[in-house]
Amino acid sequence: MKNRVNIGIIGFGTIGSSVVKLLLERRRFFRERTGIDLNLSIVCDKDLKSKRDVSVPKGMLTKDVDRVISAPEIDIVVELIGGIHPAKEIIIKSLCSGKHVVTANKYLLAAEGDDVFKQAKENKRQVLFEASVAGGVPIVKAIREGMVANTFSSILGILNGTSNYILSQMSTEGTSFKAALKEAQQKGYAEKDPSLDIRGLDSAHKLSILSFLAFGKRVPLNEIHVEGIENISPLDIKYAAELGYVVKLLAIAKRYGKELEIRVHPTLLPSENLLSSVSGIYNAIFVDADLVGKQVFYGEGAGKLPTASAVLSDIMGLAYTIVYCNESNKYVAPERAEIDKVRKMDDVRARYYVHFSAIDKPGVLARIADLLGQYNISISSVVQKERRAGQIIPIIMLTHEAREKDMQDALKKINRLKTIKRKSAFIRLEK
Ligand code: HSE
Numbered sequence: 001m002k003n004r005v006n007i008g009i010i011g012f013g014t015i016g017s018s019v020v021k022l023l024l025e026r027r028r029f030f031r032e033r034t035g036i037d038l039n040l041s042i043v044c045d046k047d048l049k050s051k052r053d054v055s056v057p058k059g060m061l062t063k064d065v066d067r068v069i070s071a072p073e074i075d076i077v078v079e080l081i082g083g084i085h086p087a088k089e090i091i092i093k094s095l096c097s098g099k100h101v102v103t104a105n106k107y108l109l110a111a112e113g114d115d116v117f118k119q120a121k122e123n124k125r126q127v128l129f130e131a132s133v134a135g136g137v138p139i140v141k142a143i144r145e146g147m148v149a150n151t152f153s154s155i156l157g158i159l160n161g162t163s164n165y166i167l168s169q170m171s172t173e174g175t176s177f178k179a180a181l182k183e184a185q186q187k188g189y190a191e192k193d194p195s196l197d198i199r200g201l202d203s204a205h206k207l208s209i210l211s212f213l214a215f216g217k218r219v220p221l222n223e224i225h226v227e228g229i230e231n232i233s234p235l236d237i238k239y240a241a242e243l244g245y246v247v248k249l250l251a252i253a254k255r256y257g258k259e260l261e262i263r264v265h266p267t268l269l270p271s272e273n274l275l276s277s278v279s280g281i282y283n284a285i286f287v288d289a290d291l292v293g294k295q296v297f298y299g300e301g302a303g304k305l306p307t308a309s310a311v312l313s314d315i316m317g318l319a320y321t322i323v324y325c326n327e328s329n330k331y332v333a334p335e336r337a338e339i340d341k342v343r344k345m346d347d348v349r350a351r352y353y354v355h356f357s358a359i360d361k362p363g364v365l366a367r368i369a370d371l372l373g374q375y376n377i378s379i380s381s382v383v384q385k386e387r388r389a390g391q392i393i394p395i396i397m398l399t400h401e402a403r404e405k406d407m408q409d410a411l412k413k414i415n416r417l418k419t420i421k422r423k424s425a426f427i428r429l430e431k
Contacts, residue, residue: 002322002323003035003036003037003323004036004037004039005036005037005038005039005075005076005315005318005319005322005323006039006041006073006074006075006076007023007038007039007040007041007074007075007076007078007315008041008042008043008044008068008069008071008074008076008077008078008099009040009042009043009044009068009077009078009080010044010045010065010068010077010078010079010080010081010090011044011045011078011079011080011081011082012043012044012045012047012048012052012061012080013045013080013081014188014304015080015104015131015304015307015308015311016043016045016078016080017052017053017054017304018304018305018307018308019078019080019308019311019312020040020043020052020054020056021053021054022308022312023038023040023312023315024040024054024056027039027040030316034316034319034320035323036316036319036320036323038315038316038319040060041060041071041073041074042060042061042062042067042068042071042074043056043060043061043062044061044062044063044064044065044067044068045061045063046063048061048063065086065090068094069090069093069094069097069099070097074099075099075100075318075319075322076099076100076101076102076315076318076319076322077090077091077094077099077100077101077102078101078102078103078311078315079091079094079101079102079103079104079105080103080104080311081105082104082105082107082191082192083105083107083108083192084107084108084111084112087103087105087108088108088112088115088116091103091105091108091116091119091127092115092116092119095116095119095120095122095123095125095127096119096123098123098125099125100125100126100127100128100318100321100322101120101125101126101127101128102127102128102129102131102311102314102315102318103127103128103129103131103132104129104131104132104307104310104311105129105132106129106132106133106202106205106206106209107196107202107205109129109132109205109208109209110204110205110206110208110209110221111205111221113209113212113218114218126318126321128314128317128318129209129314130310130311130313130314131307131308131310131311131314132205132206132209133159133206133209133210134157134159134206134283134285134297134299134301135161135283135299135300135301135302135303135306135307135310136299136300136301136305136306136307136309136310137283137285137297137298137299137300137301137306138297138310138313139210139285139297140209140210140213141313142287142295142297143210143213143214143287144213147287147289147291147292147295149291150289150290150291150292151289151290152214152215152255152287152288152289152290153254153255153288153289153290154252154253154254154255154286154287154288155207155210155211155214155251155252155253155254155285155286155287155288156250156251156252156275156285156286156430157203157206157207157210157250157251157252157283157284157285157286158248158249158250158251158275158278158282158283158284158285158301159202159203159206159207159210159251159283159285159301160197160200160202160203160206160249160283160301160302161184161189161280161281161282161283161300161301161302161303162181162184162189162190162191162194162197162198162202162281162302163197163198163200163203163228163229163249164248164249164278164279164280164281164282164283164301165180165183165184165187165189165280165281166180166181166184166198166229167229167232167237167247167248167249168279168280169183170232170234170237171237171238171241171246171247172279174234176234177229177230177232177234181194181198184197184281187281187303188302188303188304189281189302189303190302198228198229198230199226199228199230200226200227200228200229200249200264200265201226201228203226203249203251203264204221204224204226204251204264205221206251207224207251207252207253207262207264208221208224208262210251210253210285211253211260211262214253214287214289215253215255215260215338215339216336216337216338216339217260217336217338217339217342219260219262219342223262223342224262224263224264225262225263225264225265225345225348226263226264226265227264227265227266228249228266229249229266231425232247232266232427233425235355235394236353236355236425236427239353239355239383239394239396240268240353240427241271242383243353243381243383243396243398244270244271245268245269245270245271245276245353245429246268246269246270246271246273246276247266247267247268247269247427248266248267248269248275248276248278249264249265249266249267250264250265250266250267250269250275250430251263251264252264252267252430255339256343258338258339258340258341259339259340259341259342259343260339260341260342260343261342261343261348262342262343263345263348265427265428266427266428267427267428267429267430268351268353268427268428268429268430269429269430270431273430273431274286274296275296278298281300281301281302281303282298282299282300282301283298283299283300283301283302284296284297284298284299285297285298345404346403346404346405346408347403347404347405348403348404349401349402349403349404350401350402350404350428350429350430351380351398351399351400351401351402351428351429352377352397352398352399352402352407352426352427352428352429353396353397353398353426353427353428353429354396354397354398354399354411354424354425354426355394355395355396355424355425355426356368356394356395356396356397356414356420356424357392357393357394357395357420357421357422357424358392358393358394358395358419358420358421359392359393359419359421360387360393361419364395364417364419365382365384365395367417367419368395368397368414368417371410371413371414372397372399372410372414374410375402375406375407375409375410376402376403376406377399377400377402377406377407377410378399378400378402379397379398379399379400380398380399380400381397381398382395382396382397382398383395383396383397384396392421392422398429407426411424411426
């Protein structure tokens with residue numbers, strides 16, 4: 001029986017070099033643990049000059065992608081370059097030349113996963129992607145295998161380590177947004193283009209993958225409502241804390257019968273909610289399913305070692321298949337018919353935290369309350385700070401559950417009042 005599995009890696013950056021290091025250093029450990037010899041054959045990157053913290057035998061390095069994809073001895077191609085192009089072409093070519101593929105590329109899978117999985121199916125090969133969501137937390141396997149017998153009703157996740165790190169630093173250390181982002185970049189958590197992190201798009205990519213696994217519905221990215229953390233002010237974090245809430249960037253998918261609500265935005269969580277204590281680069285996913293009930297998955301969601309751990313788990317998963325059971329197609333799941341409608345953001349219902357910047361004059365509060373009332377929005381609490389001469393005062397309100405469209409329309413009217421001096425900021429709440 002062949003027990004050696006040959007691996008080619010494309011992308012020798014932060015994650016790639018950790019995977020390379022572990023494959024070289026732990027070869028014996030893997031062999032003893034599984035009976036399988038994971039042999040790193042070739043590593044490809046367009047930049048072979050930058051210093052990495054692993055040394056690789058010279059003949060193992062190449063700039064030529066085709067040397068990986070076309071080498072007949074390679075069993076598994078690991079794509080770690082990220083982005084859509086040329087990662088998509090590399091993966092598709094690899095599948096067409098009979099390789100299995102491991103990838104951490106959430107953007108590609110969320111945006112164009114259908115094409116990739118179609119090719120995998122046609123070529124009877126697998127594409128595994130544990131590292132694409134939540135770094136070292138094995139949430140992909142948990143949903144696809146561990147909870148396969150369940151029907152899911154909701155997924156609530158903190159899925160972006162960089163944003164969570166920034167919000168945590170802003171709230172506990174008083175660090176500015178810019179400084180916290182810089183720290184996250186220096187620590188290697190952020191995407192090459194960090195706007196993907198802070199604008200909520202990276203979370204949306206990950207939510208799209210989890211939703212497909214849990215609900216069998218591939219929601220086009222442009223149908224996911226996405227807001228990032230770039231407009232969250234330190235003041236709002238402070239006022240929210242005074243009211244007993246924490247601001248988190250949440251990725252939310254909830255099922256209502258045959259309808260799916262799917263959104264990413266900053267959210268107020270009561271400080272006693274489990275997700276509120278998830279800080280720094282940690283990720284957490286709160287799953288509600290009919291058989292297991294409520295489950296929380298928690299761990300490091302970004303960074304080279306947790307992500308490399310997930311990549312290696314997929315490599316090993318494929319190696320088991322290659323060595324012990326030949327190839328199988330068990331992970332190429334077709335779209336299912338469970339969901340037939342994606343709820344419009346306008347129809348989403350939530351509680352809201354609203355920050356009005358007003359002039360302190362008789363009747364201002366009454367006018368705001370009246371306009372909210374006209375749109376069926378009921379106030380559950382109000383805080384107004386003492387006036388200092390000539391200052392605009394913050395009026396902070398929490399509302400009962402309201403419809404998004406009503407809130408948006410009410411705010412448009414309120415923002416036009418002469419006594420309102422800045423665009424009112426709002427953050428949705430989750431229980
Ligand atoms: N930039 C991502 C994050 C890395 O901050 O979570 C992990 O996908």
